[in-house]
Amino acid sequence: MPDSALVEHLRRAVGTEAVRTDANELDARSHDTWPVATVWAKLGRHPHRPDVVVHADSVERVVATVRTAGEHRTPVTPWGLGSSVTGQPLPVRGGIVLDLSGLVGEPSLNEIDHTVTVPAGVRGSDLEAWLDRRGYTLNHSPQSLARSTVGGWLATRATGQFSSRYGGIEDLVVGYQVVLADGTVAQVEQRPRAAMGPDLRAVFLGSEGTLGVITAVTLKIFSRPPHRSLEAFTLPSVSAGLTVMRTIGQTGLRPSLVRFYDATEARHAVPDGPHGSPVLFLGHEGVGDVARAEHAASAEVVRSAGGVSLGAEPVDAWMARRYDFSTIERRLAEPGGYAETIEVANLWSRLEPMYHDLRRELTPLAEETLGHFSHIYDQGSSLYLILLGRAEDDQTALSRLEEIWARAMKVVVAHHGEVSHHHGGGLARQPWVAQSLAGGHEILRRIKDALDPGHLLNPGKLGLDPE
Template identity: 30%
Template sequence: MSSSGQARSGLSGAAGVRGAQQQAQEQQQRKPEKEQQQQKAQEQQQQLATRAKDFADPKDDCKGDASWMAPLFGSPSSLRLALHVFAERSGGGHSVMDCRLFGRNKVETCKWNGWGYCDTYVSMSSASMIRLHGSRYSLCGVDMGHWHEFMESIPGIEFAFSSPAQDTLVIPPQRVNNEAFIKELQQLAPEIEVANSEKERLFHGHGHTCNEIFELRYGTVARLPDVVLYPKEHKDVEAIVECASRHNVCLIPFGGGTSVTLGVAVPVSESRMVATVSLAFMQRILFLDKDALLMWVEAGAVGASLEERLRRHGVTLGHEPDSMEFSTVGGWVATRASGMKKNRYGNIEDMVVDVVVVTSKGSLNQQQSAPRVSSGPSLQQLMLGSEGTLGIITQVLLKVKLLPECKAYGCLAFPTFTAGVHFLRHVALDNLQPASIRLMDKTQTQCGSLFRVSPPGGPPLKELLADRLKKFYLNKIKGWKEEDLCGCTLVFEGTTEEVNTQRNNIYKAAKLYGALPAGSSNGERGYQMTFLIAYLRDFIMEHHWIFESFEASMAWPVVLVCYQRVKDRIKSDCSRLGIKYPPLVMVRLTQVYDGGAVLYFYFGFNWAGLREPIKVFSEVEHNARQVILDCKGSISHHHGVGKLRKEFMAKAVGKTGMELLRATKDAVDPQNIFGNGNMI
């Protein structure tokens, strides 16, 4: 008993000694860990203090100045507190990031008389194949289908005849030079760059309507801004507006210059000095909070560059309009823009939490960063769609989302456009929308299919045989008419499970409307084509064709009716107005909602022989827009109103609505400092 007890006691004692030794060793190991944690905590506190100091004390473009963001919180001190709270709460806080894509160099990098980059253009090869020259796009440098097969079927398109754009343009001189304004501005804010060269005035004096591009390539320009101003930050814009109000100078905000509504064009009748305010230097992400999923960004940030920078940090804005390579955050807000993936991320109004706007009465913003407030009518919503008529947007607080785990493309083929429209309505009503879904009518489907990449020597025999088998199956087995076939392109985003579920649900629903899968590569190519269309417009203009697009939203019951009536009206007007050949009209359905959809019309005609091509073109487009209104459609879904469509505003918002808009304009801008002439 005692020996046993001694044994147990001895065993227990040995274990106790070993336990004590092990505990001491663990404590010794934990000591460095604890010290490391304390050191890390001290470093974090130091970083927070440094960050707050950086924002309080301006140093350079990579640090920031509290005055940039003070309007969001009322004062630099409250701003520093907010930054400290956000940074302390979230390990994902990031301070100022410059995502500038263009500065003043955009004047040299991009075309003055057409879309896009100077080094990127479309031409017809000797083999009658389209080629996109350059190196900026995946489709550059390769032949894209035998386009002549499609074009030869359209009367009036003759590539043997061309009308190259003029190399130079007579630039109208400065109409007004308010020297007192410039002198005071340079004294008040010497960091603002002032430019009055012909090249910069021309570049900032137009957008990208067919009217403007035609005049630049073949005609003259009646009015340009007298000067271009380049502010560097919010307080510079305040200085510009303050001086302009004192000297009665007209200001026109300028972001990416991608307006298709004459939105940045100078009113010909404007008798005051006109200063275009370019936000080319205001492209910084002021703060990104990955926990709150919020981003403060300057209004001049260009979409493509902004998105690339956000993706480095694992988040996305998800706003991808067709113009995102060149358009800016401020322009999106000012026109109530929409992107192709609005089903997942929303339209721009769904992303905006707050907007900072400099008006002639002072800066305006919400004064808080809460996700939603109930503080009377939303002043932010008033600025959404204001189109530069009430002030200059300088900063925007936007929601961001985590990057999706998975992205996939898809494509469907429908026997008719009608079947495709009914399918999209089904998708909307059952809430099956993927990130993006687009339905093309038969003409656009035929046009798009011609831009398949053709390898040297033509497609391989295996591919040719596969195409013939597909056509045989569709024509002989399914009974489809090849000329009626319509394509539908898809983008799926989310987790792998979500994408698989979306895809299964979409393809299951599509079968109910007679659709067949058409391959993910066709879907991906369809979206790549988005960035080629405007280059094609400029190319075809050199061959006597004017081509343009316009869009409108409408209720589901009138989608097919409006589609047919607009096409018929365009064709009848072209015949009546003496256009020799029938026009080319094609349509795609680009956005779906529970209650309706968006039709995006493309139309063009041969302008050879017309004395006033643009006048004829404008009449045809005007009448087409009237048909849309008669069908109770909108004057625009996401392009805005500008000066091009403002005559339709009274019908769109009514007499009381117009009175309210004018009263707001008179209250905020009694001198009409922001006199671009848009909307009202």
């Protein structure tokens, strides 16, 4: 049962209508879209259930909630739209779930500086549609665009499908407003670059609500590109595809789209195409002559590695369905069905060996193990694995998901890779946080102690338990 004194204090502080304690509301906030949490829900389990939910539609309500939580020494876990796939918004110590999905409002557009400012609860697809009507785009396109909030992108250090050209959210954010654990409202911004101290924008990016609650965001915007070139290619091997990606990245070409599917996932990416070969999706956009020239140069790199063009149609088809998550959802809805997505990253020199080891370890745990590489950098790339399987019952499916995570993280750590590229840590990666951050984890711990000495903001995440 929730602390009646806490609930009464919250009602006085933020209004009775904003405070919820009914069982359905609390159950709903104990599951995000992490497949493990989905199976928990199927089994009727709610291991991370809040005591109370507060719906905040203003910064004032956010401030009042965190101050009340501090007075009662009660944990506060920020919640956007619950689309995390690794358990970031699950309240592992109970307490208050602070629902920020009502923190919305009309965007503020600055066409001279090419920025837009919005409350943190604005849905990504709503903001993109608003900008599109005015001839602009965010060029931030996570698969969860219609399921995630702008504030959530910052809190989880998200990236999108065109990041090879435009970067992740850390490259696209100009500034933001954040409420600290004691209720202080702080503004963090850059104009447009500074050499005065460290870049404080980075402090809260990827912090998963453990250091503060992001309440408003200013992002870069871009004019709609006048030209886009898209093309798919088959390649003879994974090794050849990785060489192509590395060469394109290190040559200084700036493709907007680079997605390289191994032969298993290529069957899904190009269902009507030739099977048995890896497939590369490649795209360039911008001013017509420049985009065409860059695409021609990249295509020559592909052809020199044995690539054969399939034309633009496979990429056009993917562009039309690229936000579709239904394959995972349908499998998880089946009795005993399980599915998982694991995205990691590594340097070019370590990427292929890590890929082969992951496939060897994970293939026995699923009916299908699919892999693709994207989000290229000069020094490396991400690797995205999708596992689909069926077990005799949901409890066995849950055990299988837990084993998938344990095996995958063990391999990535052994190859000195990044255990998360863009889904964040949450609960899924909690056992490996300190190992992944190495010496940096002590710095993070000291920042946490300074900003949230009571360890009340989203406890149990990023390896920041007070003990």
